[in-house]
Amino acid sequence: MAAQFTPRVFSGIKPSGGLTLGNYLGAIKRWVAMQGPEFETVYCVVDLHAITVWQDPADLRASTHEVAAALLASGIDPKTSILFNQSQVSVHAELGWIFNCIARVGWMNRMTQFKDKAGKNAEKVSLGLYAYPSLMAADILAYHATHVPVGEDQKQHVELTRDIAAKFNHDYKVDFFPLTEPVIEGPATRVMNLRDGTKKMSKSGESDMERINMLDDADTIAKKFRKARTDPDPLPGELEGLKDRPEARNLVDIYAGLSDQSPEAVLAEFAGAGWGRFKPALAELAVAKLAPISEEMRRLMADPGELDALLGKGAEKAEAISRPILQQVHDIVGFVRSRS
Ligand code: AQP
Numbered sequence: 062m063a064a065q066f067t068p069r070v071f072s073g074i075k076p077s078g079g080l081t082l083g084n085y086l087g088a089i090k091r092w093v094a095m096q097g098p099e100f101e102t103v104y105c106v107v108d109l110h111a112i113t114v115w116q117d118p119a120d121l122r123a124s125t126h127e128v129a130a131a132l133l134a135s136g137i138d139p140k141t142s143i144l145f146n147q148s149q150v151s152v153h154a155e156l157g158w159i160f161n162c163i164a165r166v167g168w169m170n171r172m173t174q175f176k177d178k179a180g181k182n183a184e185k186v187s188l189g190l191y192a193y194p195s196l197m198a199a200d201i202l203a204y205h206a207t208h209v210p211v212g213e214d215q216k217q218h219v220e221l222t223r224d225i226a227a228k229f230n231h232d233y234k235v236d237f238f239p240l241t242e243p244v245i246e247g248p249a250t251r252v253m254n255l256r257d258g259t260k261k262m263s264k265s266g267e268s269d270m271e272r273i274n275m276l277d278d279a280d281t282i283a284k285k286f287r288k289a290r291t292d293p294d295p296l297p298g299e300l301e302g303l304k305d306r307p308e309a310r311n312l313v314d315i316y317a318g319l320s321d322q323s324p325e326a327v328l329a330e331f332a333g334a335g336w337g338r339f340k341p342a343l344a345e346l347a348v349a350k351l352a353p354i355s356e357e358m359r360r361l362m363a364d365p366g367e368l369d370a371l372l373g374k375g376a377e378k379a380e381a382i383s384r385p386i387l388q389q390v391h392d393i394v395g396f397v398r399s400r401s
Contacts, residue, residue: 066239070100071206073107073147073197076124077116078264080131082273082347085354086249086318087212093136095210095244102142103204103379104132106372109147109154109196113189114178114265122365127358129368131275134357143382145375147200152383156199157192159390163229164195168221174214198222202238203383210244213251214261219243233393249318255289258307273347276355283344286312291336298332300325312343319346 072092074084096102106128111121125146137144147153169175172194179186189196197218201209202225209219219241226238254260256271266272273285290308297303303310303324310324313331316339317324331339361368391398 064236064239066205066207068100068208069204069206070095070102070208070210070244071105071201071204072103072210073105073110073200074128074132075107075111075264076121076128076146077111077114078120078124079274079276080128081252081262081264081275082315082351083212083249083252083262084264085131085135085275085351086247086252086315087214088210089132089135089137090318091210091244091247092132092142095208096136096138096141100208103206103382104137104142104144105200105379106132106144106146107197107200109157110193113187113193125372126362126365126368127276129372130358130361131354133361133371134354139371139375143375143378144371145379146372149373149376150203150379150383152203152380152387153196153199156203156383156387156390157196159394160195160198160202160225160229161192163225163232164198164221168224169194171217172221173217194218194221195225198225201241202226203386204379205239205386206241207239208242208244210246213245216243216245235393237389237393247318248314248322248324252315252318253307253311255285255308255311258290258309258311273351275351276358277351278355279348279352282347282351283341286340286344286347289340291340295333295335296328296331296339298328300328302328312339316343316346319343319350 072088074088092102092104106125108121108125111124129144132144133139169191175191178190198221201222211219223240226240229238230236252262254262254266254271256268262272270285270288273282277285289312291312292306292309296309296313303313313324313327317327388398
């Protein structure tokens with residue numbers, strides 16, 4: 062009989078710079094929605110992933126606090142969800158090593174995010190950046206997580222996690238790891254760059270004008286949307302009319318994500334409107350949604366000691382789930398465990 066797994070959600074965000082509207086709509090907002098009786102929820106600030114590219118230590122600490130504050134301010138409840146930073150639970154790195162020995166180099170070579178991030182510089186990037194997806198598999202499988210809410214950009218990594226779980230189960234003739242489901246839902250699973258609608262909005266993108274940061278003030282948000290690249294045509298009444306208009310489609314998707322509507326409903330409301338009408342409405346909506354969150358983030362970030370205490374408590378809870386799973390992995394693999 063196939064093993065039964067507790068319905069459990071795991072997901073993480075890298076503290077690699079200021080959080081963007083992409084992180085909010087693609088991940089955070091949906092993490093909040095998944096809290097409830099259906100799932101146990103485990104959310105992680107994945108600092109081990111952040112250092113796959115250089116991070117100044119003081120900036121890394123500040124970004125870790127910013128991500129924790131953003132999650133709390135957006136509605137992650139530490140009484141309901143486990144919230145911690147990855148490096149405080151060494152199980153992740155230990156299981157990551159074992160998965161480095163399960164994953165195949167050929168699988169890693171197919172990862173498009175590595176190709177995008179390494180670009181022409183593949184010889185010079187860190188080995189950690191290359192191995193990142195196997196650490197991500199460890200993050201997920203250390204909790205026997207059954208569901209992983211992510212943005213579209215992480216789909217391939219969750220698929221690789223399933224491949225690693227299946228190969229481990231097959232090689233060791235066990236039914237030990239679940240085949241985790243990616244949960245990629247909603248209208249804003251891939252929020253695009255405001256200056257180039259074919260590129261993803263990223264924390265580490267070159268220009269600040271290409272992204273909305275969760276901590277941007279109202280004037281900055283309005284200015285960034287006003288200057289966002291668009292085309293001369295008005296908004297159509299149907300989605301079909303946004304084909305081959307990536308920048309226009311992106312702004313409609315952002316509006317839909319922020320207002321919890323479908324893109325079709327947004328177009329029904331704005332059919333025929335020009336950018337002079339749509340962009341200010343979008344900016345107003347974004348400010349209405351983000352301003353209370355950023356205000357609460359600033360309040361929480363003013364007391365990093367409190368955030369650290371909370372992350373520490375979360376790490377203890379995370380360790381209580383993941384350490385016994387790792388110990389079973391050691392037994393399956395054949396490692397001697399003789400420490401008292
Ligand atoms: N543009 C986006 N649209 C929708 N979802 C997004 N996510 C990130 N960008 C978008 C989702 O946010 C979660 C956390 O991602 P991450 O910060 O750990 O890694 P990332 O995807 O590499 O994000 P960035 O902003 O591009 O980081 P940098 O620039 O530092 O590499 C994930 O669920 C992701 O899908």
